[in-house]
Amino acid sequence: MVANKKQNYDDSSIQVLEGLEAVRKRPGMYIGSTDTRGLHHLVYEIVDNAVDEALSGFGDEINVVIEADNAITVQDHGRGMPVGMHSSGVPTPEVIMTVLHAGGKFGQADGYKTSGGLHGVGASVVNALSDHLTLTVVRDGKKYQEKFENGGHPVGTLEKIGKTKDHDGTRVTFKPDATIFSTIVYNYQTLAERLRESAFLLKGVKITLTDKRAGQEQEDIFKF
Numbered sequence: 668m669v670a671n672k673k674q675n676y677d678d679s680s681i682q683v684l685e686g687l688e689a690v691r692k693r694p695g696m697y698i699g700s701t702d703t704r705g706l707h708h709l710v711y712e713i714v715d716n717a718v719d720e721a722l723s724g725f726g727d728e729i730n731v732v733i734e735a736d737n738a739i740t741v742q743d744h745g746r747g748m749p750v751g752m753h754s755s756g757v758p759t760p761e762v763i764m765t766v767l768h769a770g771g772k773f774g775q776a777d778g779y780k781t782s783g784g785l786h787g788v789g790a791s792v793v794n795a796l797s798d799h800l801t802l803t804v805v806r807d808g809k810k811y812q813e814k815f816e817n818g819g820h821p822v823g824t825l826e827k828i829g830k831t832k833d834h835d836g837t838r839v840t841f842k843p844d845a846t847i848f849s850t851i852v853y854n855y856q857t858l859a860e861r862l863r864e865s866a867f868l869l870k871g872v873k874i875t876l877t878d879k880r881a882g883q884e885q886e887d888i889f890k891f
């Protein structure tokens with residue numbers, strides 16, 4: 668008896684709202700809420716990408732920074748996102764940052780727990796809900812960068828911005844959109860508790876959290 672597996676069932680048959688506009692119209696559908704919980708979920712979405720890379724065995728450190736203006740930077744020490752051209756005609760990083768379904772999370776074995784119980788919606792959702800976002804990739808001693816504004820619209824394209832002796836890796840800095848979230852002020856302890864949990868699960872990977880906001884500068888290092 669051959670299992671009567673449904674033929675050709677795939678993502679496309681799911682009504683997927685296209686485009687970054689769809690996310691901005693119904694953010695709760697993607698990140699649960701636009702209050703402080705949703706604000707912090709943005710960080711976990713990006714951190715999950717860095718965690719994926721560490722889980723694949725690349726990079727043993729992840730750095731998270733609350734910038735002075737409540738922007739967030741997440742950096743991994745992995746291989747660096749692929750920087751080639753995607754078949755769609757735009758650089759792969761741009762696809763990952765702007766196409767809703769793109770990014771390694773899809774097709775991931777379901778056993779992999781995603782952040783906050785919501786299925787990993789990926790970096791494009793964070794981009795769509797950010798006033799601005801900068802992606803920097805270091806790969807083979809070369810540094811590449813692409814900027815996005817007003818909910819994920821690319822400014823130009825991916826540019827090679829120079830050579831570096833820095834370690835390989837991927838870095839995302841994003842500023843949540845104040846017109847979408849009821850608060851854009853991050854809570855250090857909330858992030859610290861979550862990153863501690865991630866470090867506990869990611870034995871051997873060092874996760875750092877740094878607060879650069881005036882008057883509350885501090886740093887924690889989590890490694891188990």
Ligand SMILES: Cc1cc(C)cc(-c2cc(NC(=O)[C@H]3COCCO3)[nH]n2)c1
Binds near residue numbers: 790
């Ligand atoms: C912090 C952060 C944020 C985002 C959106 C992606 C990533 C990211 C994505 C990747 N991917 C990779 O390094 C490539 C390396 O080549 C195989 C596929 O995965 N590494 N790190 C890191």
